[in-house]
Amino acid sequence: MTDTLLKAQKKQDELTGIIATSEEIKDQRPLFHFATPGGWCNDPNGFSEFAGKIHLFYQYHPYSTQWGPMHWGHVTSGDFLKWQLEPVALAPDCEADFKGCFSGTAIEYEGKHLLAYTGVSENEEGEVQNQCLAFGDGKNYKKVSSQPVITARDIPFDYIHAHFRDPKIWKKDGKIYMICGLKQKDGKGCLVMFESADAKKWTYKGVIDSSRDGLSTMWECPDISVVNGKELLIFSPQEMKENYQLGFHDGNNSIYVSGKLDYEKCIFTRERRPENNYTAALVDYGIDFYAPESLQLSDGRLIMTAWMQAWESYITPENYIWSGMMTLPRELSLKNGRLYQKPVRELESWKSDARAGEIAGGKNECIFKKARRHFELDLKSQSASGQINLSLAGGTEKVMLKINLDDKSISFDRSESLVAGKIPYRKAKIRTEENAGGENSQTGGKFKFQIICDTCSLEVFINDGIMTFTNIFFMSDVLSDLVIENGTNQSLTYDFWKIQEKN
Incomplete structure (x- = not known):
């Protein structure tokens, strides 16, 4: 364990000790939603099933209730309602991620828990974002020595290097696939896909989808899953403009499209929605919902959670030692191209x-x-x-x-x-x-x-x-x-x- 990770763990232990002895702080906190043990949290990361437990990681800054250099916090659960705090999983402590371990996902791979995340670093041109990996046993995680595993050299076109992040990984037909959000030179968002046979060497496949109407910029936190025989693609576009009839609001939104991903041609073909001939719809219409991430459970259910806060409106009270929580996990289904969400049956x-x-x-x-x-x-x-x-x-x-x-x-x-x-x-x-x-x-x-x-x-x-x-x-x-x-x-x-x- 590096000094940076040890320091973060020491701070987490200090915060949990304060909460344990304060009835006032306990009363502030949610009962059956996950909330950070102290400090700041935002996006859910690595929402996955491994070794008989549900694992939820999250963007974590343990040193204040404001965003800071990102770590990965970690909790586990057996019912999506009661969460067990685990050791801090990742800290910004190597050359590839010394400015932050940004969002990503996780899967089981060859008996190990594989985490994919964005490492943030810096060069003479400014901030750089690349994709990194770590393996673990459900408690402790070790970054691979060949960090980062995907960089600008792997992408055959130029883009804004400070905006290439949030890897979603999944397995299909003996291979591992990854999609990431990326900001093109014209400022529009797109999703790029990579393929690997061994989680070591990754091959660029292409752009599966991109902003077509200029209504948004960077596409963050892509998520793809199969539900009712169709692919469900969820992502979080930034800088959208309000459209009351469609439900979009100014700023950061989280939207979904359904359709079909062609793995050979590397194209996601969107379904058009029958009520308005539009392809995209909002996942949630409230103020506080962002960066949703899904989990395909072994029992067949597709479960989603999201950060329950808005970037545009920080409302954590000044006397709180914690800031940030997740939505109640939700069971997802598709009907006539429309997304349905229900609270987990637990x-x-x-x-x-x-x-x-x-x-x-x-x-x-x-x-x-x-x-x-x-x-x-x-x-x-x-x-x-x-x-x-x-x-x-x-x-x-x-x-x-x-x-x-x-x-x-x-x-x-x-x-x-x-x-x-x-x-x-x-x-x-x-x-x-x-x-x-x-x-x-x-x-x-x-x-x-x-x-x-x-x-x-x-x-x-x-x-x-x-x-x-x-x-x-x-x-x-x-x-x-x-x-x-x-x-x-x-x-x-x-x-x-x-x-x-x-x-």
């Missing part, structure tokens, strides 16, 4: 104290008073008009989730929370099976909202998961009131559960 065993109710049109109901924010609330409405408001309030602070059935929209407002940030509010068109594009929806009511809250986050799964809406917030008080206002002319039914660790 959550069911953590639900307790079930109760149901009905709120008449024009009435309000307090679901709980002065309680911890660990719950699932499912709402069903037959109304085609009016507004449903959900408020979480503690002391003088409050957050609001608003469902407007007149214009078929959902919005989140944290302007009255502890820290509002630069994006205190987001509104999105409600997607439905009839019209996932969001225009002229003709549902005639019958909306379903599955709302999951964990201390400082609200994740909403709409209409069986055809749309998700993820936002974080912070409050000074760990206890809140939950009130539902039914501003429609028909009854609103609900089911409610507490979520707590199973015995």
Whole structure:
């Protein structure tokens, strides 16, 4: 273990010790979502199954709650809800990555855990990003001696060398494939693919897809998987422009396209979406969702998680020693070219104290008073008009989730929370099976909202998961009131559960 890695591990031990002895810090933290043990985290990395455990690595800076030289933190789980902290896996400690170990992925390979990541270094022209590898046993990891394994010399065209990152690796027909995001000389993003027979020598195959309309620049964190017989390609374009009807917002987005990857021609052919003839759609419509990464489980499920925060709006309170958490892992499926997301089924065993109710049109109901924010609330409405408001309030602070059935929209407002940030509010068109594009929806009511809250986050799964809406917030008080206002002319039914660790 290098001095840099030892120093990071010592800091992680110090942070976990502080949390263990502070009830105040424990109360700040989510119960069933992964959150950094202290310091900063962003993108999920190396989300994989190895040696009978689920492994999640993450971009990690243990020395402050702000982004800094990137390490790889590491946790494991048996149920996606309770995470065991492991030793820090990677630190920026060699010539190929002395400025940072950026995002990547992991697979099992010949009995070992293979990590692929971006090493950030510097030369006389400035910052350089290349692809690197490390092998491990599920606890400890060693970088290969031939770092980096892929550089600009392996790409037959010029590009911006400071933007070549985030390798996704997978196995197929006895070979290993890798795709990475890259910024072309014209500033547009693209995805390049490489092939290897032994994880040592890599061959450039080509550009599988690229920005076609100039609506984004760099494409970060590519992810590819097979679901329902089709390839699902997810990536995170930067510097996008807002398009309310399509759901895109200014800045960093995470989008998906479905289709077919031709391995010989090295081309990804996109499916067009039936509702608007467009090929791409947003993965999540809330403020706080970025850099999703998927895992193909041995039981056949495709599971995805993402960083639950926005680059554009940092809202970590000043007195916190931790910043950054992940979404609840989600089970993915494709239907008619549309992505459906549902909470991992393991959550069911953590639900307790079930109760149901009905709120008449024009009435309000307090679901709980002065309680911890660990719950699932499912709402069903037959109304085609009016507004449903959900408020979480503690002391003088409050957050609001608003469902407007007149214009078929959902919005989140944290302007009255502890820290509002630069994006205190987001509104999105409600997607439905009839019209996932969001225009002229003709549902005639019958909306379903599955709302999951964990201390400082609200994740909403709409209409069986055809749309998700993820936002974080912070409050000074760990206890809140939950009130539902039914501003429609028909009854609103609900089911409610507490979520707590199973015995």
